[in-house]
Amino acid sequence: xxxxxxxERVAIYIDGGNFYRRLKDSEINxxxxxxxxxxxxxxxxxxxRKLVSRRYYIGIVRDFNGSEKSKKLVKxxxxxxxxxxxxxxxxxxxxxxxxxGSIREKGVDVKIATDLIIGATDNLYDTAIVVSSDTDxxxxxxxxxxxxKKVEYVGFSHNxxxxxxxxxxxxxxxxxxxxxxxxxx
Numbered sequence: 001x002x003x004x005x006x007x008e009r010v011a012i013y014i015d016g017g018n019f020y021r022r023l024k025d026s027e028i029n030x031x032x033x034x035x036x037x038x039x040x041x042x043x044x045x046x047x048x049r050k051l052v053s054r055r056y057y058i059g060i061v062r063d064f065n066g067s068e069k070s071k072k073l074v075k076x077x078x079x080x081x082x083x084x085x086x087x088x089x090x091x092x093x094x095x096x097x098x099x100x101g102s103i104r105e106k107g108v109d110v111k112i113a114t115d116l117i118i119g120a121t122d123n124l125y126d127t128a129i130v131v132s133s134d135t136d137x138x139x140x141x142x143x144x145x146x147x148x149k150k151v152e153y154v155g156f157s158h159n160x161x162x163x164x165x166x167x168x169x170x171x172x173x174x175x176x177x178x179x180x181x182x183x184x185x
Contacts, residue, residue, distance in 0.1 A: 007050040011125035012042060013112050015132030016058035017105050022133070027158035028176050035184035039087055044181075045129050045154065045172075052125055056081075056089045057112050059096040059105035113140035120144035127152060130168070133161035141167045 023030040030036065042054055061077045063070045081091050092115070094108035112132065117140050119125050127150040130137060141151050145167075153168035155161055157175050165171045 009052045009124070009126045010046060010049045010129060011053040011119055011127075012045060012051070012055065012129045013116065013131065014054075014056045015108060015112060015130075015134055016056050017108060018132045018134055022156045022159060023179070025156070025159060028156065028179055030179060030183075037182045037184040038084065038089070041182050044178075045131075045152075049127070053119070054089050055092055055112075055115060056084050057092045057094065057108045059094045059108055061096055064098050109134050109136045113137055116140045116144050120147040120149045126150065127169075129154060130164070131155075133159070133164055135161055135163040138163055138167050145169070 022028065023036065042051065058077075058081070061070075061073045063074050085091055092108075092111045094111060095106045097104045097106050109132075112130070112134075113136070116128055116130070116137070119128065120143065128144060129152045130141070131154040133155045141164075145151060150169045151167065152170040152172065153161070153164040154172045154174065155164060157173040160171075160173050
């Protein structure tokens with residue numbers, strides 16, 4: 001009798017704001033105007049496993065003051081998210097809160113945590129790849145491990161989250177040389 005090995009099912013969860021800020025760190029310094037190739041990045045993360053879901057979480061920019069800069073940011077983000085949707089991403093939208101000149105995302109980590117837990121509970125994946133260094137996700141990660149799911153943490157070598165490293169089954173810390181492979185030409 002021939003036994004067929006079940007291909008590992010993988011769901012990828014990208015914290016867009018967190019990822020973008022890390023790309024812009026001085027250690028990585030991903031150039032403005034150069035696009036990031038998310039398709040190549042997904043293939044890199046999968047390593048020939050079966051992709052069951054790719055999700056991108058982001059706070060939505062809004063035109064808060066009517067300026068040209070504000071309008072340009074809104075339009076640019078909408079175009080970017082539309083391109084991701086065409087590439088097969090599910091976009092999960094949070095809010096951006098503007099407080100006295102500072103900008104904060106609201107609701108993004110809660111959406112990621114909820115989707116991680118639902119995916120584990122409903123047996124939608126075998127492994128969750130979490131592209132975020134947000135330690136607020138650790139309780140959800142502990143729960144999905146309790147549900148016998150694996151967690152891969154993807155972060156940046158120059159600024160890793162030691163909490164995420166500790167709680168994950170596998171960790172991949174990206175080097176700036178690796179990031180350069182994902183520049184869209």
